[in-house]
Amino acid sequence: MAIRTWQGDVTSVAHVWAGEINTYAENNTFTITLTDENNKTHAFTHTVAAGVASTAVVATNFVSEWNASTTTEIRALTASVDGTTTDKVVLTGEAGIPYTIADSVGGSAAWANEGDVTTGTGPNDWTNPANWLEGAIPVDNDEVHIPSGSSSILYNLDGLTNIDCNEFHVHPGYTGNIGGTAGQYLHVMMDASKAPMFAGTGTAYIYFRGEAGSSNTVNLSVYNTATPSEGNHGLYLMGEQYENIYVYRGYVGCGIVPQNGNFEAATIHVGYVDDPVGDATVTIGRGNYALDGSSGVIIKQYAGTVVNQSSAGVCVIKGGRYIQDKYGTWANGTEISGDAIVELNAPPNVPGASTKIGTFTLDDTAQLLNETDPSTKAMAGKIVVKADGVTIKDPNGLISWNTDSGVDSGISLDFAGCNMSQTVLDIGRNKQIIISDS
Numbered sequence: 001m002a003i004r005t006w007q008g009d010v011t012s013v014a015h016v017w018a019g020e021i022n023t024y025a026e027n028n029t030f031t032i033t034l035t036d037e038n039n040k041t042h043a044f045t046h047t048v049a050a051g052v053a054s055t056a057v058v059a060t061n062f063v064s065e066w067n068a069s070t071t072t073e074i075r076a077l078t079a080s081v082d083g084t085t086t087d088k089v090v091l092t093g094e095a096g097i098p099y100t101i102a103d104s105v106g107g108s109a110a111w112a113n114e115g116d117v118t119t120g121t122g123p124n125d126w127t128n129p130a131n132w133l134e135g136a137i138p139v140d141n142d143e144v145h146i147p148s149g150s151s152s153i154l155y156n157l158d159g160l161t162n163i164d165c166n167e168f169h170v171h172p173g174y175t176g177n178i179g180g181t182a183g184q185y186l187h188v189m190m191d192a193s194k195a196p197m198f199a200g201t202g203t204a205y206i207y208f209r210g211e212a213g214s215s216n217t218v219n220l221s222v223y224n225t226a227t228p229s230e231g232n233h234g235l236y237l238m239g240e241q242y243e244n245i246y247v248y249r250g251y252v253g254c255g256i257v258p259q260n261g262n263f264e265a266a267t268i269h270v271g272y273v274d275d276p277v278g279d280a281t282v283t284i285g286r287g288n289y290a291l292d293g294s295s296g297v298i299i300k301q302y303a304g305t306v307v308n309q310s311s312a313g314v315c316v317i318k319g320g321r322y323i324q325d326k327y328g329t330w331a332n333g334t335e336i337s338g339d340a341i342v343e344l345n346a347p348p349n350v351p352g353a354s355t356k357i358g359t360f361t362l363d364d365t366a367q368l369l370n371e372t373d374p375s376t377k378a379m380a381g382k383i384v385v386k387a388d389g390v391t392i393k394d395p396n397g398l399i400s401w402n403t404d405s406g407v408d409s410g411i412s413l414d415f416a417g418c419n420m421s422q423t424v425l426d427i428g429r430n431k432q433i434i435i436s437d438s
Contacts, residue, residue, distance in 0.1 A: 004143065007151065059087045098122075164189050218242050254284050263287050277320070
């Protein structure tokens with residue numbers, strides 16, 4: 001086991017490829033297959049026209065067609081004819097960006113002396129050993145540290161997927177971006193039962209998973225992220241085998257990009273460092289599934305804001321604002337307490353009771369709000385109010401208050417161990433609820 005420390009300070013070098021037109025005939029083809037910095041493959045083929053008089057003319061026509069390509073990724077490299085050898089095609093990329101170039105021909109055509117002149121690299125290349133303080137890339141069981149600094153990690157992001165990290169820490173003070181170009185994620189595999197940590201303030205896209213070929217899980221802690229523009233996130237997470245994700249501060253999106261992104265987890269815990277209201281915001285996208293393969297991740301929220309756009313389940317909401325934008329599973333007995341505010345913008349459900357809310361409790365000054373959802377929901381069980389100051393707000397009467405005799409003899413609200421002082425009920429017109437003062 002060794003320590004590997006990212007520094008990202010290699011001088012940028014442009015990728016340069018050159019090849020000479022050796023032989024040709026009418027309708028022969030010369031092809032370049034380009035793998036770009038986002039690991040996407042693009043092919044360019046030049047077909048020799050009739051009446052071409054020399055290899056130099058073939059080279060000139062190749063260059064003209066390349067530079068006029070409608071494929072942006074092809075035009076990202078500039079084609080030219082060598083100043084000395086007039087039948088030599090030269091392709092030059094932007095300094096600092098890695099490419100892979102392969103050549104081929106059709107018919108009797110042939111390249112000569114073709115190949116890379118220089119290999120593109122730079123300070124953002126994850127797999128260049130010179131970008132690591134120790135002069136070597138991580139191998140199995142190494143500790144990986146990304147310390148305070150600003151050099152972003154953008155290229156060859158899946159280059160270390162076959163090694164298991166003993167530790168992976170993005171330290172406070174790191175302001176560089178990680179991934180994100182064309183939706184690319186940095187892939188990080190962890191040794192058994194390890195706990196990576198993220199505290200950087202650059203925008204990051206990371207895909208964590210447990211050790212290959214095992215059921216070992218990942219426990220991730222997030223202490224800070226970038227502060228994004230509205231509708232975006234500071235840390236985008238994908239991955240597999242998350243046993244727990246602890247978010248104490250920052251803006252985290254789980255299973256967000258790309259749409260229906262792969263995100264497998266058991267429990268997401270949302271807390272805070274200093275500010276219970278503003279420290280943490282977690283958005284759970286539609287691309288999540290539970291660690292056991294079933295639909296839904298469990299949420300335990302103690303502060304901050306959670307926006308649930310998926311079928312993720314709820315078992316604890318003890319603070320902050322919880323916004324449900326899609327069907328979710330509420331465990332029976334879910335506790336809403338403290339100063340928690342719950343906004344139901346989509347119908348919750350409980351197992352075996354579609355579009356219903358299970359029995360749950362409201363404590364302290366918790367609030368249940370339903371002000372925007374145009375659909376009708378049903379109460380599968382009663383709400384137990386445990387303290388003064390609770391707010392239940394459904395001004396448009398969108399909640400269908402269930403008074404079936406099978407649910408505690410029709411009780412919809414149970415004031416357990418308290419009175420109704422300062423309790424706010426705003427449930428719309430023509431609603432019947434049955435109140436019990438226990």
